[in-house]
Amino acid sequence: MHQLSMPEMHFFILVTKFNPIILRKIIIIFWLVLTGLCNVSGQSADKLIQELRTSSALRGSVLGVQIVKLDSGNPVLSFQSETRMMPASTQKLLFTLAALDQLGADYVFNTKLFISGKISSSGTLKGDFLISSSGDPGFASNRGNAKMNVDLVFQTIHKTLNKLGVKQIDGNLVLQVQDGAEAVAGSWHWEDLSNYYGGGAWGFNFMENEYSVYFKQHPKVSQLCQIEKVVPEIPGLKLTSRVFSGPPGSGDQAYIMGGPEELTKTIVGTIPAGKASFRVKGSIPDPPVAFLRMLKVFLDRKGIQSGGMKIRYGKPPVERLVGKFSSRPLRDLARDCNFHSINLYAESFGRAMLQAKQIETLTGYPSPQEWKKLFEVYPVGMEDLQIRDACGLSEGNLITPDILTRYIVMFHNKLGMSQLKYVLPRAGMEGTVKSFLENQQIGQHIWLKSGSLEGVLNYTGIYRSAADSKYYAFAIMVNHSIAPQKDVRKSLEQFLVRAMNSRFD
Template sequence: MSRSKKSMFWMVFLLSMVPLAQSTEYEEVYANPEDELYAEITEVLSHEDLKGAVTGISVRDAQSGSIIYQKNGDTRLRPASSMKLMTGAAALRLLGDDYRFKTEVYADRKPRGGVLTGNLYIKGYGDPALTTDDLDRISEQLKKKGIHRVKGNLVADDTWYDDTRLSLDLPWSDEQEYYGAQISGLTLSPDTDYDAGTVIIQVTPAAQEEKAPNITISPKTSYVKIHNEAKTGKADSKKTIKITRKHGTNQVYITGSIAKNASSSKAWIAVDNPTGYTLDLFKRSLVKSGIKVTGKEVNGKLRTGAIKLATDQSPPLKDIMNPYFKLSNNTISEGLVKEAGRVKGTEGSWEEGLSIIESHYEALGINEADMLMRDGSGVSHVSLITPNTLSSLLYKAQSEPWYQTYLNSLPVAGMSDRSVGGTLRNRMRGTPAEGVIMAKTGSISTVSSLSGYVKGTAGNKYTFSIIINNAIDEDNLKDIEDDIAIILASH
C-alpha cells in the first residue's frame, strides 16, 4: 500500500478547547507535517525489538492542541515514571508551587533552669526534604532557649500520614531500593536529591587482600546494623559486592568481593520504618548540640496542649519539583499523593490522595475513562494511561500559573549538568534534540516511556508521549524513543 493510501486510513482527532462544562468534541485532522512524520516514525517503529510489544505515541501541536500524529493514542498503557507528570501537575494545582512542608518540636511543659521535664516531641508533616542539617538547626533553636537536658522520652509523631508505608503494587523485591522507600509523615533524606527514607552505604577496599573492606554509612546512625561479610580481592579482580537489607528489619548484609585497587561501591538503601530512623538522627543532633535526653526513643502522638518550641520549613514545592522530575524521585511522588489527601481531603493515605487527584482530572483536561491511577510514581504495573491523555495534559499545563515550574523541572536532553539534564543528560547529545527535548523518562520491567515538550524558537512546537509496553528485550528502547524525539526536534 502506498504512503498516500496509508494516510487515508490514518485518522487522528483534535480535542477541542471548549469550556470543560460543554461536551467534548473531536474533529478529523490532517495537519502538516503528518505525512513526513508518519513515514519517518513508521520506519523507527519497524525495529526488531518492538515485535510483540505495544507502542503508543501521541504528538500534538503545542499551540492548538491538534493531534498531528498518533499510534495507539487511545490505548491505555503502563506509563512507568511518565505518570509523575500527572502527579506533579495535580500537586502544583492542589498545593501551589510556593507550598512548604514543615517539621515541629513540642514539649509537655516549659523548660525550667535549662531542663525540660516531660517528653520532647518531633512531629513530621511529610517533609521529603528534611536533612540532618535541618535537624541541627532545630537543635540549635532549642539550645538558644537554654535547654540542656530533657528528663523524659523523645517521641516521634508521624501521624500526619497513615501507617501504610508502601504503595499497593510495589514489588517486594523493590522494598530495599531507594526508589521503593517507605512513606512516613516523619522521614529524612541523606542528600539534597531528597532520597527520603534511605541511608547511603559506601564500600571501600582494604589495603590488603582477604581483609574486610571499609564500610561507611551516611548519615551516621545506629538504626541500621551493618554485617560486613565481604572481602578485598586481588588487584583488577571482578567486583561482586552485594548490599541487601533483610526484609522487615534494618539488618544490612554486605557480601562479595571488591578488588584492592577498585573504586568504592555506593548504594542507597531504604530503611524499615523511616520514623525511627529520623528519631535516631534527631537524638544524635540534640547530643551534638549539648542537649542530653535521659528517656527512651519512642513512636507516639503529640499530646494536646503541648508547647511548640521549634519549627523547620522545607524549600518551596517549586524547588522540590526539580529533583522530583529531573531525577525521577519516587518517594517525593508518593508523598505528594498522601499530602494531597491530607491537605485537601480527610487523611494522608494513598486511597484519599488518589481520590482527591481523580476529582481534579476534569480541570486538567483528563477523561477518567482514559486512565487508572494506582500510585503517584508509576512504579505500579497496574496504573494505566493513554498517550493522548499525557500529550493533552502537557498541552493543558501550558495555560496554568504553575507551568514554568513544571516545564523548568523536566530533564533536558543532552545537558551534562545533572541539575539540568537529569535523566536525559546522557541522551541525544550532538543531535537536533539536544537542549530541545524537555521530557519525563520512565522505566519499569518491560516498559519504557518518554513524554514531554519539543521546544521551538518561540514557545513549544509539540507536546508528545511515547509509551512502550510488553517489550522483552529492553536494551534498545531508549534509543527508539530518542530516534522519535530527534524526528520531532528536526521538524
C-alpha cells in the same frame, strides 16, 4: 539546483544590504538547514510511525505514540494512543503538575519544634520535647540551595534547647506525625523495598530516607566484598554482605534485601572488581524511629538526658512553639523530583494532596480509588487511568499516551509555559534525560520526563518544532521490550528528531 541570474543576484545584494532583518532571517534559515535542525520537506505522520514500528529494537513490543499541538490539543500524530501501558516514572509528571496546581508553587512543608510543660530554674524541662512533621520529603537533605543535613538539624535543635536553658528533659522525645499511612505500596517488588529508591514516603522523612554502604572492592572477580562503613550510622542496623566482585565496569548490581522496618538485612549481588571503595545506597528502615534514636544519641553526647522516645499520630500539638524548619518551595522540589526521578518526592506530593483534600487513607497505603480522587477535578480520561502509586514504581499503574498529552496541554494552560519548562529537564543536558540525544543541539528544544522499568521505556513532554517553531506535547511509550534499552532509546531518539523536523498540517 537553481542558480541566481545577475539581476536576481543584484536584487539579493540590495535587499540584504538595506534590510538587515531579512539578512538575519536568511542566515538563520541557512544555518538551520545546514545543521539538520530544519527539514523543509519533513515526513508524513504515517511514514514516521512506520519507520518506528519496523525498528528492530521495538520488534514484538507494545508501542503507543501521540503528538498534539500544545496550543489547541489537537492530535497531529497518533498510534495506539488509547492503549493502556505502564508509565513507569512518567507517572511523576502527573503528580508534580497536579501538586503545583492544587497546593501552589509556593507551598512549603514545615517541621516544627514544641515543648510541653515548664522549665525549672535548674534547667529541667518538666514535659516533652516534640517535633511535628508535615511529611517534608527534603528534610535534612543536602539537595538544593538550602543545604541542611542531619548534623546541622541536630545542632540547630541543640542550640534551641540551649537558648531555652534546657539541660535535661524529664519527659520524652516525641515525633508527632500527621500521616500514619503505610509507606510503601503492596505492588512494589520485595527486592526494591530496602534500596534507596524503594523506601517509600513516611509521615516523617529525613536525608531522603537514604543511607550509604561502602564496600571494599576486591581486585579479583568472584570474591566476597567486605563492608567498610555505613553513613550515617543507623542505631540497631545489622548488615550482612553476600556481595561479590563482578567484572570491572559492571556497575552496581547489589541489592539490599529486607522489609521497610527491618533492621537486619542482607546485601546480595555484585559490584565491580577494583581497589577502591564502592558505594551502595539503601533506604533507612523506619525513618521516624531511626531519627529519634539518632537524636537521642546526639543529645546524650551533648549532656542533655531525656526519658523515652514516642511517636504520635494526628494533628500538630497545641504546645509552645520554639522552632521551625521550612522546606524549599514546591516548585523547586517538583523540579528535583522530575530532574532526578526521586520516588520519595512524588509519593510525598501525593500524600500532601490527599491531606489537603481531607481524603482519609483507609487501607494503609492509599488505594487506587483514593489516588484517583486527586484527579477527579480534571476531566481528562479518568476511566482509562489506573493509579497504584505516585512515583511509577508499581507495574500496576496504567495510562495511555492520549491521557499523558492531554494532561500536559491542560497543565500548560493552568500553570503556564515557564512553569512547565522549569520542572522538566532538557534532553541531552539535564537530569535523567542527559543521555537522551546527548551532545545534540536539538535537545535544547525538548523538555521531557523519562520513565523506565524492566522492558519499559517512555518519554513524555514538550518540544519546539524545527519545522514551524510551534510547541507540541508528546508521549512515546514502549512496553514489553526485550531489546537492550540503549537500542530502544536510539530508535525513540531518531523518531523524535524526525518528528521535530516535520511540518504537520
